[in-house]
Amino acid sequence: MPELPEIETIKTGLASHIIDKIIINYEKKCKVLRQILSNNFDILLNARILSIMRRAKYLLINLDNSFTIVIHLGMSGSFTIQPANYSSQKHDHVIFYLDNQQQLVFNDPRRFGMIYLLPQEKLLDQQIFKALGPEPLTEQFNAGYLASKLAKRHKIIKNVIMDNNIVVGVGNIYASESLFRAKIHPLRPAYSLSHMEIIDLVLAIKNVLISSIAAGGTTLKDFINANSKPGYFQQELLIYNRAGKPCFICSNIIRKIILAGRGSYYCGYCQVI
Missing domain, CATH: 3.20.190.10 (MutM-like, N-terminal)
Known part of the structure; x- marks a missing residue:
């Protein structure tokens, strides 16, 4: 999508x-x-x-x-x-x-x-x-804002950051990539994140999206841009769609689980639950 x-x-x-x-x-x-x-x-x-x-x-x-x-x-x-x-x-x-x-x-x-x-x-x-939440690349999406949305929320963090009522545009690929770069396990309850982890996650989301925009988006199957060309961010993916392959950081095997019907990827060593 x-x-x-x-x-x-x-x-x-x-x-x-x-x-x-x-x-x-x-x-x-x-x-x-x-x-x-x-x-x-x-x-x-x-x-x-x-x-x-x-x-x-x-x-x-x-x-x-x-x-x-x-x-x-x-x-x-x-x-x-x-x-x-x-x-x-x-x-x-x-x-x-x-x-x-x-x-x-x-x-x-x-x-x-x-x-x-x-x-x-x-x-x-x-x-x-x-009902849409703030744009992730604006100042409105910051650690203070996200902390207020995560407090007392028991849903897992990956599903929360993919909720367009919380923040728009963090789809499945970018949620997996952001959580990996912030070293946060996708199954962590949202309320359990520390303030520093929230800061890291906000920064990771912004950096992943900025990098993907610079690369023209991600083409895994059929995405083409306005000029009918593919995106190239898939060449920069660190975790998504790499199940069974070694983690680029620690060389442990990347795992795949299904969350809300979507494939989710994580490293059990870098992202400890």
């Missing part, structure tokens, strides 16, 4: 292609993705793109008609810029045609993604955004 670094990479890649461009047409090749697609796509016609932003795992394309296109890529979606001679592919569900002859293509084999057309007025008060 594309997470924060992947969405940030797509946002950056699209910006130079779409800002100040006009949507001259669109094509909806299906009626339903995660939900039924809006019937009011005509409001996009002749709208100029003013900016592109990211909130959590959502892309927000702001238009000059007071509407925003909100895109979620689901499990395996992509949102790419394509040339005028692009031939539509299987699972291309929505295509936006721009006045520079380029096409914005939303492709989603599993149809778990979604495109919303929302008014900009009080956009972030919409239901899909209201």
